[in-house]
Every structure is written in C-alpha cells, then in structure tokens.
Amino acid sequence: MDWPTYSPDLNPIEHVWDMLGRRIAARQPPPICLPELRRALLDEWCTIVQDQIDNLVLSMPRHCKACIASSGRHTPY
Numbered sequence: 001m002d003w004p005t006y007s008p009d010l011n012p013i014e015h016v017w018d019m020l021g022r023r024i025a026a027r028q029p030p031p032i033c034l035p036e037l038r039r040a041l042l043d044e045w046c047t048i049v050q051d052q053i054d055n056l057v058l059s060m061p062r063h064c065k066a067c068i069a070s071s072g073r074h075t076p077y
Contacts, residue, residue: 010063012056019052020044 023044024031031037066075 010060010067012053012060015056016048016053019048023047 020041024037024040027040027044031040063075
C-alpha cells in the first residue's frame with residue numbers, strides 16, 4: 001500500500017513513544033541531566049500498563065480502515 005501523504009502514523013509503537021514522551025514532559029520537576037532522564041524513562045516505561053499497549057495494537061485494523069476510507073486524509077481517531 002502506498003503511504004498517503006497526510007495519513008496518521010499507523011505504527012502502534014509510535015503511539016507508545018508519544019505516550020512515554022508526554023509522561024516525561026509532565027514530570028515535575030523535569031529531568032535536568034542524562035542520568036535523570038534515563039531513570040525517568042525507565043520509571044515511566046515500567047508504569048505503562050500492558051493493556052494500554054494491547055489496546056493500541058487491537059485498534060490498528062480500525063485505524064487502517066479509517067485511513068483507507070478517508071483516502072489517507074485526516075481521520076477522526
């Protein structure tokens with residue numbers, strides 16, 4: 001399948017990375033050095049519930065159908 005220009009990223013791991021990034025960004029105080037960032041990433045990674053990742057994977061057929069139906073344009077999810 002050709003990759004539509006305006007399509008969302010359909011790779012579930014990208015959504016997990018986004019979730020992780022948002023968790024790091026919300027930390028107070030934020031990490032200020034590499035060792036703190038590494039610890040924060042590991043801590044946040046360990047708190048992601050497997051069900052969240054499973055739900056992302058299970059949603060992919062629906063996301064793909066929506067992307068195809070919209071001809072690669074914006075989708076409502």
